[in-house]
Amino acid sequence: MIKTINLSKQFSGIYAFKNVNFHLKKGEIHGIVGANGSGKSTFLNVLFQDRNIHLTGGYEGKIIFDGEEMKINTTREAIELGMGKVYQEFALVNSMDIASNIKINSNNFVGSSNEKTNKDFLYIDKKKNEQDAAEILKDMGIKVDVKSSLENLNVSVKQFIEIAREISNKNLKVLFLDEPTASLNKEDTDIFMKIVKALKEKGISIIFISHRLDEITELCDEVTVFRDGDVVANYQKDEFDVEKIAIDMIGKKVSKAVNEHRDQTQKKENILELKNVSIIEKNNKVISDINMEIKKGEILGITSLAGHGHTDISYAVMGIHKVEGDIVYKGEKLNTSKTDKTIESGIVMVPDERKERGLLLESDVTDNIIYTACYSKGKFLKYPKLKGLSLLDKKRIKETVDESIKEYNIKCSSPQQKARELSGGNQQKICIARAVITEPEVLFVSEPTRGIDIFSKEIILDTLVGLNKEKGTTIVMASSEIDELKRICDRVIVMYEGKIFDILSPEDDDEVYSLAISGKRRVEHE
Missing domain, CATH: 3.40.50.300 (P-loop containing nucleotide triphosphate hydrolases)
Structure with a gap:
């Protein structure tokens, strides 16, 4: 043919x-x-x-x-x-x-x-x-x-x-x-x-x-x-x-990322709490009455069938959707109407819709990697206190971008290549790199390995585990990839029809997960 x-x-x-x-x-x-x-x-x-x-x-x-x-x-x-x-x-x-x-x-x-x-x-x-x-x-x-x-x-x-x-x-x-x-x-x-x-x-x-x-x-x-x-x-x-x-x-065998440093998350203090949180879109509740505790220093997984709400939690916290209820960060109510202030406070998101929400498509690789850290957190400025009036520290920017390209295996002709011209997987790696260099306290990542090759998947998962272990970053990973959640998360929240249906352990078998995402209770055996 x-x-x-x-x-x-x-x-x-x-x-x-x-x-x-x-x-x-x-x-x-x-x-x-x-x-x-x-x-x-x-x-x-x-x-x-x-x-x-x-x-x-x-x-x-x-x-x-x-x-x-x-x-x-x-x-x-x-x-x-x-x-x-x-x-x-x-x-x-x-x-x-x-x-x-x-x-x-x-x-x-x-x-x-x-x-x-x-x-x-x-x-x-x-x-x-x-x-x-x-x-x-x-x-x-x-x-x-x-x-x-x-x-x-x-x-x-x-x-x-x-x-x-x-x-x-x-x-x-x-x-x-x-x-x-x-x-x-x-x-x-x-x-x-x-x-x-x-x-x-x-x-x-x-x-x-x-x-x-x-x-x-x-x-x-x-x-x-x-x-x-x-x-x-x-x-x-x-x-x-x-x-x-x-x-x-x-060209070589790929090793799977595993979180071997899981902690007893119930012993940790809360860094973020959602209290009776609902997302309203066109008078419809996308998620309804969510009560969730996110522990400091944990890797929390969230999963569901498509359209049942697992990727919407991050949008609620970042104020991208209209929210009812309270979101409490470090003991104080978060003002979700000011996303830039949320980023400044240490909460950053990698969205699932990378082209619509995650990239400056007409800008180059360099701008895409440094944008959030530079303009929301004042990094890469020669005179941070002057903010918009400061010159950029071009030497530091070049060093950081070159390191990110190498670390995340971003395939590009140069740091000056436009983001639009890269493959979807390499665009995703740019989104991850940009979030990581902001040094967040809480990092929301939605479908981080979607459309990514098997080698790059493990690079991203290893990055999340390393960030959590070495810097104590709290990570909330929304994904439909159950195997990946079980490998790196401390616990996994399963949502069904916009509500929390169950909270599972990474040790639970695949059948338990399949039942939960379909809205069915597991049968307890004595």
């Missing part, structure tokens, strides 16, 4: 990938794996004729699509050929309803068009679009009102809407999936797997990029491994070996 011949792409003289010879067969699911910055997503962008590829000098080599050399240069033409793509970061229009998003590339029109009457003179058949969208979602097993807005939907539903948009193209032959399960919990991932397998049965060819190697080995017929822009290995189904693939990706 797709064949590439010596395909290469460079940015500013540096190759994202070079001389890639790749085959995608008809009706095949082909996995592509590799560390962050290895060239995977850029490879898909070239195949899909992303606009930025052509704005940065195009590409070298040939792409053969369905037997013919591809000579197009727009995504619109790629869609018309029969390609579709689900992006790592959502490509949805929030101001439009669900049906309009699903049918955006395949609208139904009222009227008729010919050579004399252009489609510009027709109008969209909204009712037929809604019928089509509802039918597609029904076939996928997703229950949602297609007339409703995207604004209040959880990330898993948005991901399914992205897939539905591509399925809506009746000419679909090839589907590119770039980290589609990064924001999904296990239950939603199972639904996704069924959908993808059904697409394969219909003869659609799929390229699937994921850092979750268990999903790769379950779904794919073949796997290609990228490392530093080169194809270093290729495996057929009967050759799959997760450990071997992981070593090929990184």
